[in-house]
Amino acid sequence: MRSARTSRPALRWSTWAILGGWLVVLAAVGPLAGQLAGEQVNDTAAYAPHDAESSQVRELLAEYGADTGLPAVVVYHRAGGLSGRDQAVVAEQQELFAAETVGVVGEPVPTPDGEAVLIVVDFDDEDAGYRGAQQLRELAETDLPAGLAVYVTGPAGFVVDSARAFLDVELTQVLATVAAVALLLLISYRSPVLWLVPLVGILVAVAAAQGVVYLLVVWLDLTISGMTQGILTALVFGAGTDYALLLTARYREELRRHADRYEAVLAAVRRSGPALLASGGTVVLAMLCLLLAEMTTNRSIGPVGAAGIVVTMLVMLTLFPAMLALLGRWVFWPRVPRYTPSPAAQPSVDEPPSVEEPRSVWHRVAQLVGRGPRPVWVVTALVLVAMSAGLLGARVGVPMSDTFTHDPPAIAGQQVLAEHYPGGSSLPADVVVAAGASEQVAELLAGVAGVAEVGEPTRYGPWEHLPVVLADPPESAAAEATVGAMRAALADRVDGVALVGGETATSVDTDAATARDVRRVIPLVLGLILLVLIVLLRAIVAPALLLGTVILSNASAFGLAWLLFDRVLGLPGFDNQAVLLGFVFLVALGIDYNIFLVSRAREEVARHGHRAGVLRALTSTGAVITCAGLILAAAFTLLGVIPVVLTVQLGFIVAVGVLIDTFLVRSLLTPALLLELGRASWWPGNPARESC
Template sequence: MLPSSKFGTRIAGLTCGRVTKWLVVLAWAAILAVAFPLAGKLKSAETTDSTASLPSGAQSTLVAEVADRFPGGDRITGIVVYSRDGGITAEDRAKADRDRQAFARLSGTDVAPARTSKDGKALALGVSYPGDVEMEPLQKLQDQAKDGLPQGLDAHLTGSAGDRLDSLDSFKGLDGTLMLVAAGVVALLLLFTYRSPVLWMLPLIGAVVGSELANSVVYLLAKHAGLVVNGKLDSILVVLVFGAGTDYALLLIARYREELRNHTDRHEAMAVALARGGPAIIASAGTVCFGLLCLMAAQLKLNQSLGPVAAAGIVCVLIAMLTLLPALLTILGRWVFWPLVPKPGTGARTRRTIWDRIGSGVSRRPRTVWIASTLLLAALATGAFGVKSGLDFEHTYRTTPDSVTGQKVLSEHFSGGGGNPVRVVSEAGAADEVAKALRGVKGVGEVKPAQLSKDGKLAAIPTVLTDAPTSQAAEDTVDRIRDAIRDVPGADAKVGNSAAATLDIARAQAHDRKVVIPLALAVVFVLLGLLLRALVAPLLLIATVVVSYFSSLGASWLLFKHVLGFPAVDDTLIIYGFIFLVTLGVDYNIFLVHRMREEVAGNPTDRGHRDGVLRSVSVTGGVITSAGAVLAATFAALAVLPLVSMTELGIMVALGVLLDTFLVRSILVPALALDTGRKFWAPSRLSARRTTPSAARPTDTLVGSGRR
């Protein structure tokens, strides 16, 4: 054993010693006794606050924040719309009137008589509920509307209450489903990888434990630190923890297997595996965490929250995989690898693998290989030039929920924005002047009477637009309204609700992309530079993951548009996809290049650099490819969710990880390292050209067998 690694080995041995391994398991049992109940409460901490999805400081956010100062301002509205192609009949009106009385009992509020559309083909009833209403009351409302409909009459629940019901219904029971799908995918891939009837269970146990711990931490942050959490973030947390956690397990177990061939004592083998492989795994996870935390610079609250939520998941599952997993492996012993049990003295396998052949092929003409690889990625990236971002309300779900159908019916038969007017809030004394300015704006159909706040200081003016609130024309009208009321003396007027919120969210997403993406690149570059003690290698690695990202985006858009029929990508896809693909892509490159550095440091000559690159490809190829396949498969599990945005994110990240695993990491990066030669490590000492080997301090190994 290397003298420099003795201290690290002793520290690592604390989790897998003959006695301490049992203490680790007992400690985890105590942790889980506390974590499990807290994790079960995460769903209750999900926010229903309308401001949670809005950008900090935007006009729509400010309007939403003062809503409770107005009578009924803390309530949401559901609109039940009835329609008949041949025109509303007396029987239809009687049904609507019966429902009106039932709705009043269900909601505990008065319900105004139904409005009739100008074409006589539709009726609309408005019903309000508390802003924190749960699914059951809304479901009763929808059931009442659809029960006992006269032949030929349709009824749909839309408005903010209808959207709330569809959103809650879309995630109902899916947390467990998503976890089962992710766990099932991981189990199948681990069975294929290890071909052992037992070993596959241990990484899965670590992932489940890490997931529960992460859920409990996120719950505490949401409950006591103001972290905003919703169903989308919960789903992302599940797949990220299972995917990344299994990757760390694969890398550690691969190293442990190698050490078992060199040590008779499994406790010592695990201690060495942790001492040599653990630091690089921690560095890789740390890079991912810091990259994710760059999202905290975003304007949108949900974007801000994704950073700490995802980072908490990475940290929790990392701790589980570096403590609980080693303890379980040493408790169970070598037989857990059956039927391929690694025995002391057998050494590493000597037969030529596919990764040896790939490395040899790349080494013959590395410049040709990296140019060809880059051109292939660039060809895929051309698809990104046609990307259309911004999913409209109609295409939020893969199916067509009741609220979407209802909104279409409402827009067809009533004034475009009548069912969901924008809300203009101003100082009470300037309300008349604001209303006057509103009436002169193109696209404004009706300015309703102002409503005073409870303290009489503010006025809210409902303003009906001529266009549907989900249309681009409505957003253009919002801009004209804001221009028109900006200079009304003493008004301090703000426009919110409906189209205004959609517009503000889109602009905040554009801001977040401009801020978070460069920040994440800078942070990852600095961390790579510190880890590899070089500048050229980090620059090349950053360039490869950026090219891989655009290739993934281009390929995904072609799939979305021409195969799945999605008209656009969700605004969150561009920034979420970038953060995940860049951080996770760099993650795999760290595993490869950290091993390259160790190999080259052991033989600091031109020949040593070439051999080090090729050996790194050989010893890391299998395990990193398995890890990439697991991560891609777990993200693809997001496709079980009915939201188009989650389907798009799962597909794009899965495609990107596969591209990075099989092309970037396996071919492009080795080719660049070979073509640049020792300059790859500039300006570190490894970049100095030498003709004969000299003493060099070996660095920690990541995976595979090391020199002894």
């Protein structure tokens, strides 16, 4: 007892030291969090692999002095034909653009039917194009004649719309996530005060994570988009809530075993720390696997996500327990856990509860699994397989025209261009060939279906550049198919190098790179997670079992998602990035709940035997993991407020997958399979022997 008393002042002082340390950290990196949005890059070309054909074209043209800036296309349209007043306004605005913007303003180009006219304004780079396109919209929409429509489209217009899609709803996403997490914590804890403690910890983690990521962007020259920042917010909120719920549940148990709350919180961290570190470590490793991706946007999510999880773990393992200890037992009011010197043993799931402790829902679930594990896992597996059948006929690939969930000005402008000009006239493909080969290339391309016009070549040193107008809008699937046909026509049939670039080719290359990333990253993620589980559980059978359940859970989540996207929303397919990131996040986050369950099961098996240990683990972790799953699903669902198909798909896939893991895999399938396999689950280890 004396040693316990002398340790209490040290625990109190260390608690205050932790609190002070985090205040210093927040003061240092907190102000940087607000600067992260200013580092976003939303130009598609910036994310294409450097060795992609479109990237090579862009670099060659830039190297030899060709104009490789970011053009904006201003389109004026009036059904029935432009009036004389309309044409005068267009001429006036052309002069205004030249005087007020930093771009190079071209001449107006009318359509043969007289219903539309376009002006191309070239900007030097993405930053100038972003600011310039915004300025063009403000200037062009001022004092227009009634009935004359104007749109700013082209690459610069798409950059503005992509950025606005994230920036306009960034605060909405954060506030909605805070509200959802607060509500679910309030329901879970059933305390008017306790829910504030994890919420404060999570908000600290969000601010610190964004500040750290800002430093990574500056120091490591990372390229991030608005989507990356949205994912970081969802990841920190979801993971932080998971860790908080796990620690709080364990702390409540320890308060009944320890009279001193500082000792109780220390015991809670010691007991739940290994599972929490394994869970977070799994996510970090999965995120870092993305460093091997070709796509810059996929690669950047790796260190960003890993940094977010590391910061969240540090906050929830230090600051959050410190706040709990400083606040004391009253924070659990009205259900304050009391110190019980000789706590009664937890009732067996096979025994009826006492009058004072009515049986919980999770006692009844454990009884169901314990009575017939084989029917439980067989039926659950069949349900998951049936859900997976929704993947039959699934398609992958979303053209630029379907990037947004609504039609922003850039898309609307492209639709006008497609109606009145050759579809790709505003954004011709760039074909670069060796000097002297342009005539041969022009003849070959003229015979490709989907090519409307091959322009005159321009010589740049040892290269020649041919602008090629496509018959279809540059953001359409048809235009992407034409680029593929052009490359096939030029392959092995031209003397020297012949490369096809431009905006449409960039979209083709990014889709292809992401498809390769899927094949490269996913097997590595699965292999690393298997190794983590083997080390954590000191077994081979149980880790292989858990990985198999997660793969089945993923398939069922994607199956349900495809039914929604195809039958309800009418989307053309899965976004390539949604497939990669959805799978990585689901494997990394979905395995968390199995880790929480099975690590607790291993602890209970060592004390009570295999069957009782598994069922006790299911009972004790059921409520915590269920609430954690609901909150994580809510955090990712709220990615859907961003009006971009990728984030909507990613949010839905992860949310559905987490709910499947929560209510089917972790609650029924995993414990039933562990009971079916018996003590062989822990082979070659033996928890009972290791506890001796």
